[in-house]
Amino acid sequence: MRAIRMDQFGGPEVLQVVEVPDLEPRGGHHLLQVSRAGVNYADMHVRGDTYLAPVTLPYIPGNEVVGRTGDGKRFVGLTQGGGYAEQAHVHRRTSWEVPDGVSDEQAVALCLQGNSAYHLLHTVAGVQEGQTVVIPAAAGGVGSIAVQLAKAIGAKVIALASSKAKRQLAEELGADAVVDSTSENLSEEIKEAAGGPVQVALEMTGGPTFHSTVAALAPRGRLAVYGYASGETTDVSTKVLMERSITVSGFWLPSLYSDRNALPTSMNALFDAVRSGSLRPVLGQVYPLSEASAAHAALAARAHTGKLCLDTAG
CATH class of the missing domain: 3.40.50.720 (NAD(P)-binding Rossmann-like Domain)
Incomplete structure (x- = not known):
């Protein structure tokens, strides 16, 4: 599969497209074919080696994805890295089936942000x-x-x-x-x-x-x-x-990932608000996966509005 990997810390240019082995099923996780990966300030801190949790190189950044399981169900989930890729593991406790009426872009905007x-x-x-x-x-x-x-x-x-x-x-x-x-x-x-x-x-x-x-x-x-x-x-x-x-x-x-009630409560409330029309996630630009560095540059310049994400098909 294709992924964005960092082999060193630095500017957006360290985000490189590479081929890595496909993922194998993992206990307690959903294996997703990723359609969208969210881009966040946390990813910039990872890239610059200023994140709250240190990472070991080489590293695939990205902490939120939306995609489908092998049986066609659509899930959005939080990860601890690995999101900028065509496949990702999401733990069953930090992933949620996306209801009808919520798009992939809306779902990924709700997940972390x-x-x-x-x-x-x-x-x-x-x-x-x-x-x-x-x-x-x-x-x-x-x-x-x-x-x-x-x-x-x-x-x-x-x-x-x-x-x-x-x-x-x-x-x-x-x-x-x-x-x-x-x-x-x-x-x-x-x-x-x-x-x-x-x-x-x-x-x-x-x-x-x-x-x-x-x-x-x-x-x-x-x-x-x-x-x-x-x-x-x-x-x-x-x-x-x-x-x-x-x-x-x-x-x-x-810090809430281990709480069995906090995130399910908020995700259900957010899904309901989007479906009722009382919450409108502001959707920003969608970049091809291969242009992850451009997405980071836009985020750093604070020139964007709304949620930035990567399309794994590009």
């Missing part, structure tokens, strides 16, 4: 009706879903995005206000848009954006951190946290 958005809002931050929540990268994979899920809760959404077109998309998805995420006065602009400090914020950029987001929180505010897309991890002053009784929580989706 949809689950992340759901648990950031419900499990980590505990967003409640009437609260104000800041959502970064609101036109991206996690952000675009989080905007819609937060509105479904009844929250007021302040969406951050880096371009006029992305901010317009966030408004179309239901955001109550939008803010330029590149602003040098980000914390003040968030508070102005919200009508004061906010109760909840999600954060995935790191560096100065992290500190600006903390500064926009109200006393007893809650920050849920799920990434550092800028490449900068960030220290936070305990003095700052204590002065306003701020809670900062980290989130990494694989």
Whole structure:
């Protein structure tokens, strides 16, 4: 089968198309003929050797796939690598049969990023009706879903995005206000848009954006951190946290893989929302498998909107 393999860490150019042996059936897993593989910031961190879990080279990246089993059933699943390939193993506990009415592209958008958005809002931050929540990268994979899920809760959404077109998309998805995420006065602009400090914020950029987001929180505010897309991890002053009784929580989706209830609950809710029309995953560009490096370059440039994925037929 064809796969994208890294033999060294580095830029997008290290993602090379290779022929590797076909996979054999594995106990406790579904063996999928992959149709779509999701592309995520986590994959960029793997490629640059900055991922939370170290990987051993050579390595096939990719943590989410959708495809069919030998008997024709369609599954979407989370992997721990190996997704950028024509075949993949998905564990039965972290894979779900895709219902009719949900496309392959929608399913792969829900798997890693949809689950992340759901648990950031419900499990980590505990967003409640009437609260104000800041959502970064609101036109991206996690952000675009989080905007819609937060509105479904009844929250007021302040969406951050880096371009006029992305901010317009966030408004179309239901955001109550939008803010330029590149602003040098980000914390003040968030508070102005919200009508004061906010109760909840999600954060995935790191560096100065992290500190600006903390500064926009109200006393007893809650920050849920799920990434550092800028490449900068960030220290936070305990003095700052204590002065306003701020809670900062980290989130990494694989921490839920062993929970028998968390992911099935969120996946069922996400599938139902898509089928009812109350959730519209924003689908970005689909790249041929052979152009994985171009997909990574687009993600790094933050020029995309919605979910990027790879088509294994290309």
